[in-house]
Amino acid sequence: MPCGTKGAVKTLTPDELRAIGCEIILGNTFHLMLRPSGEVIERMGGLPKWTSWKGPMLTDSGGFQVFSLERLRKIDNEGVTFQSPIDGSTHFLTPEKSIEIQGQLGADIIMAFDECAPGDADHNHAKRAMKRTHEWLLRSIKAKKRTDQALFPIVQGGIYKDLREESAHFIAEVDAPGYAIGGVAVGEPKPYMMEVLDIVSPILPSNKPRYLMGIGEPVDILEAVQRGIDMFDCVMPTRLARHGNFWTKTGRRDITKSILAESTEPLDKGCGCYTCKNFTCSYLRHLMIEKEILGHRLLTIHNLFFLLELMRNIRKNVETQTLKEFSKDFITRFNENSK
Amino acid sequence: MPCGTKGAVKTLTPDELRAIGCEIILGNTFHLMLRPSGEVIERMGGLPKWTSWKGPMLTDSGGFQVFSLERLRKIDNEGVTFQSPIDGSTHFLTPEKSIEIQGQLGADIIMAFDECAPGDADHNHAKRAMKRTHEWLLRSIKAKKRTDQALFPIVQGGIYKDLREESAHFIAEVDAPGYAIGGVAVGEPKPYMMEVLDIVSPILPSNKPRYLMGIGEPVDILEAVQRGIDMFDCVMPTRLARHGNFWTKTGRRDITKSILAESTEPLDKGCGCYTCKNFTCSYLRHLMIEKEILGHRLLTIHNLFFLLELMRNIRKNVETQTLKEFSKDFITRFNENSK
Numbered sequence: 001m002p003c004g005t006k007g008a009v010k011t012l013t014p015d016e017l018r019a020i021g022c023e024i025i026l027g028n029t030f031h032l033m034l035r036p037s038g039e040v041i042e043r044m045g046g047l048p049k050w051t052s053w054k055g056p057m058l059t060d061s062g063g064f065q066v067f068s069l070e071r072l073r074k075i076d077n078e079g080v081t082f083q084s085p086i087d088g089s090t091h092f093l094t095p096e097k098s099i100e101i102q103g104q105l106g107a108d109i110i111m112a113f114d115e116c117a118p119g120d121a122d123h124n125h126a127k128r129a130m131k132r133t134h135e136w137l138l139r140s141i142k143a144k145k146r147t148d149q150a151l152f153p154i155v156q157g158g159i160y161k162d163l164r165e166e167s168a169h170f171i172a173e174v175d176a177p178g179y180a181i182g183g184v185a186v187g188e189p190k191p192y193m194m195e196v197l198d199i200v201s202p203i204l205p206s207n208k209p210r211y212l213m214g215i216g217e218p219v220d221i222l223e224a225v226q227r228g229i230d231m232f233d234c235v236m237p238t239r240l241a242r243h244g245n246f247w248t249k250t251g252r253r254d255i256t257k258s259i260l261a262e263s264t265e266p267l268d269k270g271c272g273c274y275t276c277k278n279f280t281c282s283y284l285r286h287l288m289i290e291k292e293i294l295g296h297r298l299l300t301i302h303n304l305f306f307l308l309e310l311m312r313n314i315r316k317n318v319e320t321q322t323l324k325e326f327s328k329d330f331i332t333r334f335n336e337n338s339k
Numbered sequence: 340m341p342c343g344t345k346g347a348v349k350t351l352t353p354d355e356l357r358a359i360g361c362e363i364i365l366g367n368t369f370h371l372m373l374r375p376s377g378e379v380i381e382r383m384g385g386l387p388k389w390t391s392w393k394g395p396m397l398t399d400s401g402g403f404q405v406f407s408l409e410r411l412r413k414i415d416n417e418g419v420t421f422q423s424p425i426d427g428s429t430h431f432l433t434p435e436k437s438i439e440i441q442g443q444l445g446a447d448i449i450m451a452f453d454e455c456a457p458g459d460a461d462h463n464h465a466k467r468a469m470k471r472t473h474e475w476l477l478r479s480i481k482a483k484k485r486t487d488q489a490l491f492p493i494v495q496g497g498i499y500k501d502l503r504e505e506s507a508h509f510i511a512e513v514d515a516p517g518y519a520i521g522g523v524a525v526g527e528p529k530p531y532m533m534e535v536l537d538i539v540s541p542i543l544p545s546n547k548p549r550y551l552m553g554i555g556e557p558v559d560i561l562e563a564v565q566r567g568i569d570m571f572d573c574v575m576p577t578r579l580a581r582h583g584n585f586w587t588k589t590g591r592r593d594i595t596k597s598i599l600a601e602s603t604e605p606l607d608k609g610c611g612c613y614t615c616k617n618f619t620c621s622y623l624r625h626l627m628i629e630k631e632i633l634g635h636r637l638l639t640i641h642n643l644f645f646l647l648e649l650m651r652n653i654r655k656n657v658e659t660q661t662l663k664e665f666s667k668d669f670i671t672r673f674n675e676n677s678k
Binding site for chain 2 (some may be wrong): 006007008010012013014035038040043044045050051052078188212261262264274278280282283286289291292293294295296297300
């Protein structure tokens, strides 16, 4: 799921997303509740209609962003008090409030409101956050009024395997249309995530989609799919593009490197995206150096296509039961030349 | 002609320009000679191929930008010495050099190298610049080697009617495929331009296109077409969009105004552009307030469509000999609600 943080996948139109083969996008409750507000978006017909996105959409609960804020906040069992980074105004977010706003936004899939402990939280802290996440899940379920929205619960427990296991068991007990695995708020130590998946995935129902939140890059996705994950969201494709970075079958590259100044090659040979079919590295480098928005756009298109094409290939290889070989080949090639 | 200053019409792809009905775009020699240079673009196959623009293209001579520079410059009969705003490096631009670079860029229409005096230049200064423009025209013609490029001469003379008349006679004597009327470098007092056209247009050959450089907004275009002008270029559609401004049949508007926060109307009712067919003012306002690039893009599409649609309507009304009425109605409506 490409991230449409503030109601737009950065630089792109809904039509471009469809052309890339994108089937579902994500919207961020935290950003949209602060501006323009859930009420305004509801009056405008909901987020999908307002943004002219004619397909499935998912909204997060706002939890991850609130717990990543540097500004003063107060957390108790009731909810979280925080200051808006836009104007400093005080807001109070609770499971009930998050579900209400997500109802106003009107996505097809909504997320339970969870507490994301920081990456360096000790066991006690992570356990308290997990317990609260479970209580907040029950309140989220109770608060949901719309019957046309699917609510996904979220496994928490930080970097601690025993907590992740406990949380997965609690979450799996809830009858839900899909199950999510949450990360930690800030300072996420990535390597622990795969170990967490080894524990959590087998506990979650195998006949429902599993969604790993905030991940990932190509190799992460391959590793996670092999551990039973079906859904992902990540800002990397759009963020990398903004900084002139792009993915190729042989690793990540930087378009601003002077060696590409007169390259008549596409970003990634054999890639079927609009950018690779129409533009050379030489021209794209020029656009990024001149800070032309078109460059940012064209790299975004490529990066999103690259990741969605990877997912399409993953699905094919799941069907032919060749994912392991495909994954090994892909990762070897991707890492070999990235060094 | 939308302006592709640095090799891209700001925010848009060539395909979007075609969808808008754009038939020809402009590239700026000044910007491109400094980065990435005429040599690089020539090695990449020329500007149209490099930018993937599959249609006619025009490049200016670099004169206008050089004479608008604030940085130290030296002008003599040979040419102009100036410092690059990018890195302070010293460059020398002459008619021969400008034509050489435009040959490297490879547009279909190229412009003679002219001296643009400032808007407040006295008669002596404007006369000297005009005389030099005429000499430089002859040198530009002599320097042109490519036979597949059309060279347009430029009428100068600043704000002085006698000079404009003299310049038009000189230019009209040259057998050229089209004729341009240049503006003044900085501090252009717009109203004088229509008076200039009344003098200059009848002198220029009626069977060749006349190109008024750097103009204009909708009303300017209508006024100028009625004075015999066929071609225009202007950064206004793209620049206005960047600042949240857009044109409607009833004048210019600012999308960031709070009255539009919940407007479910398109930018301009009845407009057939992609933006108006898919998005509301409410959403577009949100994008601009959030500084989302998509907002900038969608307003650019609308403004360019608005101007090109105006040109299409102008052509229809020229054919049916109803331009005067059409123009009067358009301007009345456009100005009435703009107040």
